[in-house]
């Protein structure tokens with residue numbers, strides 16, 4: 001089961017010629033999930049040339065222009081593909097009105113249903129048998145949400161030698177056991193999946209945190225992430241200014257990653273337009289002093305998220 005992350009943009013405030021606005025796309029077996037959609041997000045998506053079909057759902061961190069002005073275009077783009085299922089859009093309050101009003105004023109022709117769900121604070125916002133998306137509150141100049149995409153536990157490894165030792169005939173009974181069902185043998189014995197399967201294994205987790213001041217509570221939400229995408233807007237010497245504007249420095253992002261524990265790697269994102277690519281190396285260095293497994297997100301970078309166990 002593939003799980004890939006595509007960074008569609010890494011900038012904050014305004015798009016730059018070589019730096020689109022912060023946005024993350026996840027692809028899990030053909031399903032696409034988009035986190036934030038600033039101006040130009042659809043251009044970046046096109047440049048990636050993904051064989052993309054449908055966006056399953058869109059998650060918006062907050063109602064600032066650099067995170068939502070790409071939405072109308074993205075909704076038009078989604079009209080190019082046939083879809084029967086609605087497109088779900090989640091985010092803080094006023095998102096519904098924004099989508100509704102833009103559609104009305106721009107007379108947008110959209111050939112599918114759009115369902116907007118306004119979220120407040122910590123919530124399980126989407127769940128199926130395989131994964132769940134949850135939100136948690138951040139602290140910005142307006143209501144803002146962080147998100148985690150978390151796969152559920154997977155069945156353990158099947159041990160054929162154990163099945164053979166229990167005289168379970170190879171074939172459909174083996175697949176039943178692998179699917180977690182117990183089976184009845186012809187001699188009347190029942191064999192339970194626990195007898196032939198190893199321990200359950202962890203799924204993968206990706207967290208997305210942008211536009212917030214440092215909050216001690218974030219660490220607990222993002223812990224054990226295989227990939228933690230976090231705002232690192234400013235260098236450490238601008239911490240005071242960052243706090244006033246309710247943003248994070250790269251070093252504060254690293255502090256969160258360090259406190260969280262279990263984070264495989266952290267990608268910094270939402271860079272201030274004041275920094276050149278060269279300047280960003282300084283932010284990276286400051287973060288790595290606290291959390292060595294930090295990298296600078298790059299526009300249209302893709303990351304393959306592997307199972308740890």
Ligand SMILES: [Zn+2]
Pocket residue numbers: 012013064066067211270
């Ligand atoms: Zn922003």
Ligand SMILES: [Zn+2]
Pocket residue numbers: 062064140211
């Ligand atoms: Zn903002």
